[in-house]
Amino acid sequence: MYTYTAFEEFGILAQGPLEEVVLEVKKRQKLHPEARILVFSDSSGHQLDFDLSGTEKETLERLKIYSARPAPTHKGAGRPKLGVVPREISLLPGHWEWLSNQSGGASSTIRQLIDEKIKNLSAEKNKVKTAQEVTYRFLSALAGDLPHFEEAIRYLYRKDKKNFLGQISSWKKDLVNHSIFLAKDVFDSGE
Numbered sequence: 001m002y003t004y005t006a007f008e009e010f011g012i013l014a015q016g017p018l019e020e021v022v023l024e025v026k027k028r029q030k031l032h033p034e035a036r037i038l039v040f041s042d043s044s045g046h047q048l049d050f051d052l053s054g055t056e057k058e059t060l061e062r063l064k065i066y067s068a069r070p071a072p073t074h075k076g077a078g079r080p081k082l083g084v085v086p087r088e089i090s091l092l093p094g095h096w097e098w099l100s101n102q103s104g105g106a107s108s109t110i111r112q113l114i115d116e117k118i119k120n121l122s123a124e125k126n127k128v129k130t131a132q133e134v135t136y137r138f139l140s141a142l143a144g145d146l147p148h149f150e151e152a153i154r155y156l157y158r159k160d161k162k163n164f165l166g167q168i169s170s171w172k173k174d175l176v177n178h179s180i181f182l183a184k185d186v187f188d189s190g191e
Contacts, residue, residue: 003042007142008035010172019060026052026059038142045137045182131185132156138182146171152179161187 004021006013014024025037029052039048051062089110091099099106135156143149152167164183168176 004039004048005042005178006037006039007174007178008037010142010175012174012178013037019063022050022052022059022063023056025050026056040138040141042182043134045134047137047141127185128159131183135179135182135186139179143168143171143175143179156183156186159186 002018003016004018005015006021006025008028013028014021021039025039028035028037039050040046041048050059052059096106099109102109104112136153139149139153139156143152147170148167152164155161155164155167164187165176165180168179171179
């Protein structure tokens, strides 16, 4: 289950499923229309905007529509229905000879080799990279103007937990704790 976090200034207003967070933001905005509240996806780090007008029921209906939208897809050149993109590769004569003797042909064999390599890539590295990107997106939106932001980001990408924490230690507690939560895979990776 994906979680979402709403920040008012640098403090957490709500955290949990999207519906609960949005309704809490709606209540807060009704009581304090001037409140500056940002909602973030904890899985992507992206800031999200919602139409909070109308009743709670209307707001929740719009959320269902928002959640049901398919992600945009990129259509490449080549054979669009298959997603094939023609490119050129350079191989030595021995490679071409070996490929010509494989069942399914050269393209099929190359695709199989690439798929196998992708599967064998370290899942840990992908987890770390994703956590770095998520944390960066979140911090850029909320803490980009705070002291030591740039240094903190450098240490995030260096996987230097001690110095990362040192750079953000003067920030508000909720902001620090949420940054650590988002970056947990960066620092717990054991690399």
